[in-house]
Amino acid sequence: MKSALFPAGLLAAISSPAFAEVKAASDTGFNSVHIATVDATPEEIWKRLLTPKDYWNKAHSWSGSTAGFYIDAQANGCFCELIQEADAGSALKTVGSVEHMRVIFAQPGKVLRLQGxxxxxQSEAVMGTLTVAMEPAKDNAGTRVIFSYVVGGYMRYKVSEIAPAVDKVLGEQFKSMLLPYAPAATEPPKVDSFKLDIETIEEAVSDEASEVRTANPDEDTSASEPSRAESN
Known part of the structure; x- marks a missing residue:
């Protein structure tokens, strides 16, 4: 970015997706949520998501260009920006790089979670976690997509000022990412009705455990559990 602050123009009002707001905020952090349902498959959304150079606003880059943006969609992969300059022959050469976020969870067509x-x-002592989740809408009416960005820690900005700014900028990228697809729902989705992947995972684990117990109702598990004396 050419400045450590969001340029004033970036804080101007932009068109909102179906649902967008700073869902929660405190003195030490906030949660920005954007949700929309579009006429596309989860696979199409996933493919689009992994090409940030095609939708990220160059005003939010450090180099003034998104040509060097990429996402390596695997654990410990990078959402990074190559800083490129033209040499005497007008050929681009990489002269630096910036990590925007680091991938911590990737499940194609379902979830991409990044931290950064x-x-x-970036200059503050905060942790930010962005979850991008997608799932087929009811009756196969498109795909529901969410950006949920949770930020916490010490920062020199006032949350009441920086949270709305980040929310608008993130919303701009969300809208741009979904721009090729027509809206597939007339009613704005309720944020509380969208199930993030961690809830699905917890339910799946619980169901699996229940199935094991049902299949082995008389199994004696005491042998696998350490006694109080052993645990001490």
């Missing part, structure tokens, strides 16, 4: 402090938050 975006934009001006």
């Amino acid at each position: 402090a975006l934009g001006p938050l």
